[in-house]
Amino acid sequence: MADYKLGKLINEGKTKKIYELLNDATLCLLKSKDRITAGDGVRSHDLEGKAEISTSTTVKVFRLLNQAGVKTAYVKSADPKCFIAKKCDMVPIEWVTRRLATGSFLKRHPGVPECYRFNPPLQETFYKDDANHDPQWSDQQIISAGFEIGGIKITKDEVDIMKRMTLVVFEILERAWTVRDSALIDMKIEFGIDSDGEILVADIIDSDSWRLWPSGDKKLMKDKQVYRNLATVTQQNLETIKRNFKWVEEQLDYVIEAPSPLVVIFMGSPSDEAYCQEIAKHATALGLNPQLRVCSAHKGTLDTVNILAEYEGSGENVVLIAVAGRSNGLGPVLSGNTVLPVINCPPLKSDNIERSVWSSLDVPSGLGCTTVVYPEAAALAAAQIHAMHNHLIWARLRAKQLANFLSLKRADSKLRKS
Ligand SMILES: Nc1ncnc2c1ncn2[C@@H]1O[C@H](COP(=O)(O)OP(=O)(O)OP(=O)(O)O)[C@@H](O)[C@H]1O
Ligand SMILES: [Mg+2]
16 A cells, blocks of 8 residues: 655646655656647547556656666655656756658758658757747757756756766667657657756656557557558547557557576685686676676686586586786687686786786687686676677666766866866
């Protein structure tokens, strides 16, 4: 049962109501309505069951983003039609990302064929103003509007931050949908500023937020465009739309979970354990499943080959990291006997770097092991290999790059303002 106390209604829009929470003034409750609307509300229908589907879709998408490390307003689900979020002052802009040209883009850019592919994805922004049909705004217009939201001035820095976050959200969801052989064509998100002045992906993300084409086929579209396209709306049409939305909501179950892929960290000597734990810590933070093993290629050659066979025989995708000081026979021996990727990460000491590192680098012909010299780099290199087949690892890596971008941006902005 609910462990929250509802306060007063803060806001009501076309598709949801926002309530204060008496337990915590920094949070709010978003309650979805059984209502579908399009064309700035000109078309509008009751659709029983839509609230639950929409809430569940948003909850799954936000969980995926939070788990990847993208900051969103989502806190937790409350009941089938509601979820709890950080209470935000909303930035009145719709942030759109497009991978393929379709819809309003084609009208605004005559001559561009449908499905023209944007690399990188195209970004557009629209001022949220129903009365004027949400006019498209440039960066310059947003900056010049001089918004002050939640105590934060929206300057070029904030616009750059929201644009980068928008792009990363799109890319993560696009990659995730490929797991179900579905193409994310475009999407819109909104941002809010929470009580700490933090910029968060807010509002909702559901079948109203994107175009989603199973098998990349427009005819199979499963999003709200089906509703927008109808000449007249019948009860049967509405049922089809609800079935589509439900399909999307169910497919997300396959998208938000995947087993943590294995990274085996081999150490040539137990004295290297602390160093290996450091690699394991970074690996865990990236969503990998690190396993530590001790085996010496020099002193326990047969054992090393037998342990290797365990992983080769598992049929799983495994990345190997070899940690051996002085003469690193381990990594090259592993690499010469497996097709699995091997990353050398020798625990170099400052007095022996030049001598020791060469045993990892100057390997016999026919070997393809790579070498890094920092524990974090070993974990990242392993994650990049796994990211090619695991969209959740891909999402963590992309979100980590976003975090790096944000911290540089904030540091630069702070210096300029001081
Ligand atoms: N985390 C949040 N904190 C506070 N307000 C929020 C949050 N998430 C969404 N809102 C706001 O809730 C309001 C109601 O949402 P709804 O989507 O139903 O409105 P709408 O009719 O579509 O109007 P709009 O065009 O502003 O989206 C919107 O103004 C939205 O910005
Ligand atoms: Mg809205």
